[in-house]
Amino acid sequence: MIVNLRRRRITAAVALGASGLATLLGLATLAAILWTLFSRGFSGLSLSVFTQTTPAPGSSGGLINAIYGSVVMTLLGLAIGAPIGILAATYLSEYGRGNRLSTVIRFINDVLLSAPSIVIGLFVYTLVVLQMGHFSAIAGAISLGIIVIPVTVRTAEDMLRLIPSSMRQASAGLGAQPWRTITSVVYPAARSGLLTGVLLALARISGETAPLLFTALNNQFWSANLSQPMANLPVVIFQFATSPYKNWQSLAWTGALLITLFVLVLSVLARLISSYFGAGESRIE
């Protein structure tokens, strides 16, 4: 009996120790990635990164056209996807709550949430790029917008559902139509939660590369024309990192550092907002 108990205790200690090691391994990986990013990307971080356009191999330059393109397409994508996502979430949580259609839509949305983003790129290629006849920034923004929709639907619905129904009933009791209840009571009450959802969506699309490869393509030069190919950080990183040129590789690391810092800060910010306002746990995915 005693021997048996000792063996069971040893098993427990070893197994739980291993779980601690697994956690250390996970944390070490994150640390290793961040360390590599800083040690290789920080040295290239200078003013010229933000003032000059992407260089030819061997000459000096910066990333400003790529940064500009990324900002424009990300914001456009957000402008396309976030309102649609919040409206769809409004249907799921308010008008269609409990009916079969909203169950189906919720399920499909969860599947789209995890669908490969490169497939979205192919979809926008056949839908927009082939019709326009050339690659364009607007096609890139549309594919990012499509990725925003399921992310926003998911978080926004969770947040809208947290609003107690007594508030809706109080509003209805004053004679307000549902739309007035939604826009004047539910949305303001869920404001921080909705903001969290949009921030998480922004974080998600900031680093997306695959859907931009054959929609926005890339551009060696400065371009503000939405109907033309536009440079963007992820695709520039991809192109520069896989090139044999040292200065291109160095710029790729700097770009990767910029994107990662931006995304991590956004994710932490989203978390802080949701915990500060007590909007509940917002989950990754």
Next chain:
Amino acid sequence: MSAVTIPYKVQLRREARTERLFRVGATAAALLVLALLAGVLLALVYGGWPALKTFRFGFLTHTIWNPVTEQFGALAALYGTVITSLIAMIMAVPVAFGIAVFLTETCPLWLRTPIGTCIELLAAVPSIVFGIWGLFVLAPVLQHWVQPWLIDVLGDLPLIGKLFRGPPFGIGLLTAGFVLAVMVLPFITSVMREVFLSTPRSLKEAAYGLGATQWEVVWDVVLPNARAGVIGGIMLGLGRALGETMAVTFVVGNAHRISGSLLAPGTTISASIANEFTEAVGTLYTSSLIALGLLLFVLTFIIIAAARLLLLRLEARHGARL
């Protein structure tokens, strides 16, 4: 007369009209989600049709991928996709399980949130960053330290030895699987953690009351109770791994062939599309790549839908959304 007031009835009518508009708008946005899924499927079938018509079932069973002779078969890419994802699962699932156990059982309470947040931040790192990290940091380490060791130790074993032969390239299926493992780790961990937390407290207390050790509670009470959720989480991770593009494209080697060794370069569906699509010349080449995308979409759809159905059943039982 005093200020102009809008008659009550007019105002009511206006409210009702806005209500109709708003309801139609919200419904349309919700239906758009369904339309998106249908649209993606239709567009991929439309784009991939020339290839599917030319090669028929051969598209799935042939390994030859030759743009010059316009011979396209998806088997090599499909093989690479499945193998890299399986490697990722074999590496990530035990570690994710360990982290989930640590975060729900052993970890001091005040450390749970910060460590949990760090693991979830791993999910926020863009996939292209995993890609360059894999290419410039992980691949050389594997090439100089890990792969020679694998070849020495495992290469001569009778059955699995075949998997670890050949020169250590650094890049290849094994490295791609490794990077994928790091990428899907936070997703699997997050689901596992949530379902572990949903174990009824009374069950655990009862087991402790019978004299079970902490580990026995985890293994014999928490895990069986969370089984469906754990499987759902693993499949969700698998769905991610199958469709992941950029991280794999950097390190898989992009060779359309099936070689017995895991150390050899290969390709995946998503890596082939990412690498070749903008350079593809001719209808058949482009359409074959879109057909590859269709294959990937159907494959991931089935896996993710099955995972979601599993998790949905759990949600109904526990009332919490997973």
